Amino acid sequence: xxxxxxxxxxxxxxxxxxxxxxxxxxxxxxxxxxxxxxxxxxxxxxxxxxxxxxxxxxxxxxxxxxxxxxxxxxxxxxxxxxxxxxxxxxxxxxxxxxxxxxxxxxxxxxxxxxxxxxxxxxxxxxxxxxxxxxxxxxxxxxxxxxxxxxxxxxxxxxxxxxxxxxxxxxxxxxxxxxxxxxxxxxxxxxxxxxxxxxxxxxxxxxxxxxxxxxxxxxxxxxxxxxxxxxxxxxxxxxxxxxxxxxxxxxxxxxxxxxxxxxxxxxxxxxxxxxxxxxxxxxxxxxxxxxxxxxxxxxxxxx
Amino acid sequence: xxxxxxxxxxxxxxxxxxxxxxxxxxxxxxxxxxxxxxxxxxxxxxxxxxxxxxxxxxxxxxxxxxxxxxxxxxxxxxxxxxxxxxxxxxxxxxxxxxxxxxxxxxxxxxxxxxxxxxxxxxxxxxxxxxxxxxxxxxxxxxxxxxxxxxxxxxxxxxxxxxxxxxxxxxxxxxxxxxxxxxxxxxxxxxxxxxxxxxxxxxxxxxxxxxxxxxxxxxxxxxxxxxxxxxxxxxxxxxxxxxxxxxxxxxxxxxxxxxxxxxxxxxxxxxxxxxxxxxxxxxxxxxxxxxxxxxxxxxxxxxxxxxxxxxxxxxxxxx
Numbered sequence: 001x002x003x004x005x006x007x008x009x010x011x012x013x014x015x016x017x018x019x020x021x022x023x024x025x026x027x028x029x030x031x032x033x034x035x036x037x038x039x040x041x042x043x044x045x046x047x048x049x050x051x052x053x054x055x056x057x058x059x060x061x062x063x064x065x066x067x068x069x070x071x072x073x074x075x076x077x078x079x080x081x082x083x084x085x086x087x088x089x090x091x092x093x094x095x096x097x098x099x100x101x102x103x104x105x106x107x108x109x110x111x112x113x114x115x116x117x118x119x120x121x122x123x124x125x126x127x128x129x130x131x132x133x134x135x136x137x138x139x140x141x142x143x144x145x146x147x148x149x150x151x152x153x154x155x156x157x158x159x160x161x162x163x164x165x166x167x168x169x170x171x172x173x174x175x176x177x178x179x180x181x182x183x184x185x186x187x188x189x190x191x192x193x194x195x196x197x198x199x200x201x202x203x204x205x206x207x208x209x210x211x212x213x214x215x216x217x218x219x220x221x222x223x224x225x226x227x228x229x230x231x232x233x234x235x236x237x238x239x240x241x242x243x244x245x246x247x248x249x250x251x252x253x254x255x256x257x258x259x260x261x262x263x264x265x266x267x268x269x270x271x272x273x274x275x276x277x278x279x280x281x282x283x284x285x286x287x288x289x290x291x292x293x294x295x296x297x298x299x300x301x302x
Numbered sequence: 303x304x305x306x307x308x309x310x311x312x313x314x315x316x317x318x319x320x321x322x323x324x325x326x327x328x329x330x331x332x333x334x335x336x337x338x339x340x341x342x343x344x345x346x347x348x349x350x351x352x353x354x355x356x357x358x359x360x361x362x363x364x365x366x367x368x369x370x371x372x373x374x375x376x377x378x379x380x381x382x383x384x385x386x387x388x389x390x391x392x393x394x395x396x397x398x399x400x401x402x403x404x405x406x407x408x409x410x411x412x413x414x415x416x417x418x419x420x421x422x423x424x425x426x427x428x429x430x431x432x433x434x435x436x437x438x439x440x441x442x443x444x445x446x447x448x449x450x451x452x453x454x455x456x457x458x459x460x461x462x463x464x465x466x467x468x469x470x471x472x473x474x475x476x477x478x479x480x481x482x483x484x485x486x487x488x489x490x491x492x493x494x495x496x497x498x499x500x501x502x503x504x505x506x507x508x509x510x511x512x513x514x515x516x517x518x519x520x521x522x523x524x525x526x527x528x529x530x531x532x533x534x535x536x537x538x539x540x541x542x543x544x545x546x547x548x549x550x551x552x553x554x555x556x557x558x559x560x561x562x563x564x565x566x567x568x569x570x571x572x573x574x575x576x577x578x579x580x581x582x583x584x585x586x587x588x589x590x591x592x593x594x595x596x597x598x599x600x601x602x603x604x605x606x607x608x609x610x611x612x613x614x615x616x617x618x619x620x
Binding site for chain 1: 312336337338339340359360361362363364372380381382384385386387388389391393394395396397398399400404408409411412413414415416454459460461488489490491492493509510523524525526527
């Protein structure tokens with residue numbers, strides 16, 4: 001017969017239990033006092049924090065994210081586009097007539113820049129937010145005291161910056177290679193900023209609503225790309241046979257491409273004011289939808 | 303804006319209900335958390351623990367009822383409420399873009415912290431992640447990812463920390479370390495609410511334990527009270543011969559059972575709560591076996607599982 005081990009009587013777990021614990025369920029007095037001090041401290045700090053640094057850090061993070069993969073996010077689109085205008089603008093373009101009174105390469109550059117602004121602005125916010133939803137790390141943002149507006153600013157500012165870097169590089173290379181696109185640089189830059197803002201906000205909206213990667217790719221492939229190509233990037237709509245010249249007029253991106261083209265070359269197929277109105281309107285509409293989604297927590301906080 | 307913190311309780315939940323269509327994930331829960339306590343929310347998977355925490359921390363914005371942290375409404379005054387709370391979510395997450403230390407610096411930054419670098423290094427050190435400071439979060443093992451999540455939640459030094467199943471899938475060593483750290487954190491002034499479905503964990507850490515089932519908070523007791531009411535141990539012995547009925551009678555107050563003719567099983571409440579005048583159940587069992595002229599061939603023991611306690615609580619509640 002074996003002897004029963006005495007330690008059986010003692011629950012093994014008690015050996016690691018905190019000595020400070022009380023049996024009535026109240027916290028240890030020192031812990032409670034420490035907690036009250038801590039609460040007051042955090043509260044004081046919280047009241048003084050209005051989120052400007054938080055917004056800045058979100059922007060910095062977003063910036064660092066695309067800069068870490070700059071090969072994909074910056075270099076690749078710039079290189080591809082340069083190839084486009086070398087081939088189409090300089091080699092083929094030299095055999096084409098002038099379009100609307102300017103050389104084809106000058107006509108082409110704003111179109112290609114617009115194409116890049118739109119897709120990169122959209123993809124940057126869209127991809128970044130959506131992937132953090134997939135990885136679950138979006139909670140890191142949702143737990144912060146950042147307001148909907150601050151979250152929008154953080155994401156959008158980085159996205160606009162990426163679009164501007166790409167657009168700016170393409171513009172620079174085009175100028176260096178002899179294109180003449182400095183009709184109204186201030187207007188051009190403002191127009192570039194507004195367009196990138198509109199599409200990065202659009203990307204934000206899509207990322208919030210998207211439930212799968214296809215939803216993110218849907219818009220660039222089936223909406224943005226076709227509308228951009230049909231939006232007078234490579235040709236003037238005056239060159240289209242009837243009724244396509246008229247049909248093209250319902251394409252909002254046509255006005256954006258032409259707005260930028262006006263800024264760079266002074267030439268446009270459609271009224272510039274309408275283009276300006278459309279991009280500003282898009283910023284307002286996508287901004288309002290993004291704000292509403294973030295403020296109500298639809299999809300993100302459910 | 304709410305009144306500055308002057309309340310007795312750090313967290314105050316009043317009639318919280320969260321429905322998803324026909325499903326009521328959290329059903330009319332009211333709960334107060336005291337500053338400085340460790341509170342364990344005990345429940346099986348799907349009991350509503352995570353949903354409840356989501357409502358408190360801002361991950362779920364639509365619910366019925368009212369939640370205040372240090373007097374601040376988690377929806378109206380979310381800017382302040384969210385700086386007071388921290389959360390280690392149950393599901394592992396990582397963003398895969400940045401190295402460990404950088405991830406932490408951003409996280410502190412979102413909360414407006416300036417001394418980020420020092421804080422991040424300190425936490426990495428505490429959780430033995432210093433070596434991985436420059437490694438991409440994607441390359442961390444599961445246990446390291448979990449530790450990183452704990453670091454992230456602590457970057458802004460929250461006053462109230464939620465740990466949602468902190469030791470799920472964590473090995474024993476790490477679990478002990480985590481428990482010790484949780485105690486230390488509490489001693490230095492962080493109030494802690496953790497969810498678990500391990501009774502042992504709740505018993506080891508918590509001052510109070512709340513039992514939640516199908517969205518309803520069935521009861522909240524001090525740990526000792528809960529163990530006194532529901533904690534049970536059992537001992538089962540195989541004897542050298544069949545169990546005589548006389549032996550069964552003499553052990554009547556231990557709910558004796560005979561799972562097999564030569565097996566005897568007794569159940570008794572947690573030894574820690576036996577009155578000092580009572581004889582310890584093991585001694586008593588030994589004595590009675592000897593008196594019956596039998597010998598003990600094998601002995602095993604254990605304690606009732608959370609499921610048993612659950613069944614009992616749910617039953618006593620109905």
